[in-house]
Amino acid sequence: MHELSVTQGLLKICLEEGKKHNIKRIKEINIKVGELTDLVPSCISYYFNIVAKDTIAENTKINIERIAVEIKCNECSYEGKLEKNSYFCPICNGNKYEITKGREFYLDTMEVE
Ligand SMILES: [Zn+2]
Secondary structure, eight states: OHHHHHHHHHHHHHHHHHHHTTOSOEEEEEEEEETTSOOOHHHHHHHHHHHTTTSTTTTOEEEEEEEOOEEEETTTOOEEEOOTTOOSOTTTOOOOEEEEESOOEEEEEEEEO
16 A cells, blocks of 8 residues: 555654654654645554554654645746646646646654653
């Protein structure tokens, strides 16, 4: 499963940070997930609880913030969000654009003890 490997990577980052800063327990993590990723937030929480067992991140509360897709249009220079379920620029209806947001997946902040 894709989410499982991604979640293991996330845990690794958390544990490395924990080691670096001598953290006893990670209480809460805030992660950001772009809407263009095929990651399912509930799956991430589910797997995280499994892989984090017996670590300082056990029973961590996971807050997931979705990041909307944003583009920079090459035709009309529009910069901003795409309409939901649309693949065309909302101003000129073109499809020549660069995706500037929506592909990210990262650990934003964590609450620790
Ligand atoms: Zn446009």
